[in-house]
Each structure stands twice: as C-alpha cells, then as structure tokens.
Amino acid sequence: MPIRRSETLPIAAEMDIVKVRQTVRAWAIACKFSLVEQTKLVTAASELARNALEHGGGGKATLEELDDGARRGLRIAFEDQGKGIADIAQALKDGYTTGGGMGHGLGGSKRLVDDFAIVSAPGKGTRVTIGRWR
Amino acid sequence: MMERIPILRIGRLLLVSIQVDMHDRLAMTLQDDLTAQIAATGARGVLIDISALEIVDSFIGRMLANISGMARVLDAETVLTGMQPAVAITLVELGLALPGIRTALNVERGMALLQSMVAARGDGLVAEEGEGDADPAQ
Numbered sequence: 001m002p003i004r005r006s007e008t009l010p011i012a013a014e015m016d017i018v019k020v021r022q023t024v025r026a027w028a029i030a031c032k033f034s035l036v037e038q039t040k041l042v043t044a045a046s047e048l049a050r051n052a053l054e055h056g057g058g059g060k061a062t063l064e065e066l067d068d069g070a071r072r073g074l075r076i077a078f079e080d081q082g083k084g085i086a087d088i089a090q091a092l093k094d095g096y097t098t099g100g101g102m103g104h105g106l107g108g109s110k111r112l113v114d115d116f117a118i119v120s121a122p123g124k125g126t127r128v129t130i131g132r133w134r
Numbered sequence: 135m136m137e138r139i140p141i142l143r144i145g146r147l148l149l150v151s152i153q154v155d156m157h158d159r160l161a162m163t164l165q166d167d168l169t170a171q172i173a174a175t176g177a178r179g180v181l182i183d184i185s186a187l188e189i190v191d192s193f194i195g196r197m198l199a200n201i202s203g204m205a206r207v208l209d210a211e212t213v214l215t216g217m218q219p220a221v222a223i224t225l226v227e228l229g230l231a232l233p234g235i236r237t238a239l240n241v242e243r244g245m246a247l248l249q250s251m252v253a254a255r256g257d258g259l260v261a262e263e264g265e266g267d268a269d270p271a272q
Binding site: 014017022036038042043046047094105108109111112 | 155156157158159188189190191192193218219220221223224227229230
C-alpha cells in the first residue's frame with residue numbers, strides 16, 4: 001500500500017505523550033477526518049503511547065499516511081522493548097490492569113479505531129498498530 | 135518552571151478551567167492542589183470546566199473521578215462542565231462513563247447545579263459574614 005509520508009516520534013518521557021497526541025491531531029486534520037474521528041484517533045494514540053512508556057519502558061510511535069487509491073488512512077505503530085504481554089486476550093479485557101490505570105487503555109483503544117493489531121511475547125516487547133480510514 | 139492549573143476561589147466555591155493539553159504530571163498536580171485547597175478553604179463546591187479540552191483519555195478520566203471522590207470525602211460536591219460532544223462520544227466508547235461524576239452542559243448550568251446540591255445539604259456557596267473569606271486561595 002502506498003505510503004504518502006511517515007514520521008517517527010520517540011516515547012521516552014511524559015511530554016512525549018503530549019507530542020504524540022498533537023502530531024496525530026495534526027495528521028488527522030490533514031487527512032480530513034471529522035472531529036469525532038480525530039478525537040477517537042488522538043485518544044487511542046494517547047492510551048497506547050502511555051502504555052509504551054509505562055509498561056514498555058518507552059519506545060517510539062511511527063505515523064504513516066496511507067492511500068490505497070480509493071481511500072486515505074492513518075496508521076500508527078507503537079513499539080516498545082519492554083517485558084511484553086503474556087496473555088493478549090486478557091490484556092484486551094476491560095478492567096484488566098497491571099498498572100495504575102483503569103484498565104480501559106488497550107481494549108478501549110481497539111474500539112476507537114478501524115484496524116487494530118498487537119504483536120507481543122514475554123521479553124520481546126510489544127508492538128500495537130492502529131489504523132483508521134476515511 | 136513548575137506548571138500549574140490555576141484554582142480560583144469564589145465564596146465557598148473553587149473554580150478550575152483546564153485550558154491546556156495536560157501531561158500526566160500536570161493532571162496529578164491539579165488533583166493534589168485541588169484537594170489541598172478544598173481542605174484549606176472549607177469549600178463546599180468544585181466546578182471544573184473542560185470545554186477547552188480536546189480529549190479526555192483514561193488517565194485524565196481517572197484524575198477527574200479521583201477529584202470528585204476526594205472532594206466528596208472532604209465534604210464538597212463536584213460538577214464537571216463543558217465536555218465537548220466528540221470527547222463525550224469517545225469517552226463512552228473507550229469504556230469510561232465517569233460514574234459518580236455530576237456533569238453540566240456549561241458553566242452557568244454547572245453553577246446552578248452546584249448551588250442546588252449544596253443547598254440541599256442546608257448550606258450555601260456564598261460565605262457567611264466573617265467566615266472563610268479572609269484568606270483567598272492562591
């Protein structure tokens with residue numbers, strides 16, 4: 001699939017979560033997403049960037065603007081080199097948390113986007129990819 | 135520089151308007167400052183306006199729920215006002231319905247709701263003569 005542009009942002013400190021939110025917002029506006037779509041994408045990105053920082057010890061977010069000829073979309077991959085997730089199905093359940101959050105981050109983010117993929121194994125880090133089309 | 139969200143005091147009401155994209159520590163600082171102010175001033179009501187907030191994720195949602203719960207324990211009512219429709223839609227889909235938090239469409243309605251909640255306890259939002267109005271909140 002043709003990638004029109006891409007950008008990688010570090011996730012190493014709390015302010016980087018804000019930077020990810022702001023960058024995703026700017027890209028979502030450029031892709032002409034509606035306000036509700038922008039808000040869902042930015043919120044999902046905020047959850048996943050925080051996960052990468054808190055559970056993964058930091059990592060990076062890679063944004064890609066896609067164009068498959070018929071439609072445009074935004075894909076964002078969040079990668080960390082942390083301890084990974086042993087039971088992905090359990091981690092996606094609402095209310096499940098190993099951190100200080102409310103346990104809605106991962107499963108909730110999935111509901112906010114069109115595409116959601118997660119690759120993780122204990123000791124191998126985690127990569128969560130989300131996508132939204134318009 | 136130590137960033138802070140300002141807390142305004144009007145009688146026995148504390149008013150907060152969140153105007154910036156908060157990073158997590160700033161949200162935690164607000165939670166701490168607000169609970170300290172409720173205790174220090176004997177405030178009866180807290181109004182938090184989030185009309186300028188473009189997202190509320192689970193962290194900020196938890197902070198708002200915490201403030202409301204802590205205020206309740208400190209004998210004060212909390213009303214959240216001005217949530218943007220896109221934020222409300224996203225929050226509910228995320229799985230956060232913010233149970234236990236009273237909300238109002240705007241500051242005006244929020245003030246009216248707070249007045250009635252505080253009045254229902256036989257109290258007022260306006261400080262009585264010579265009581266609690268000597269030391270303004272920072």
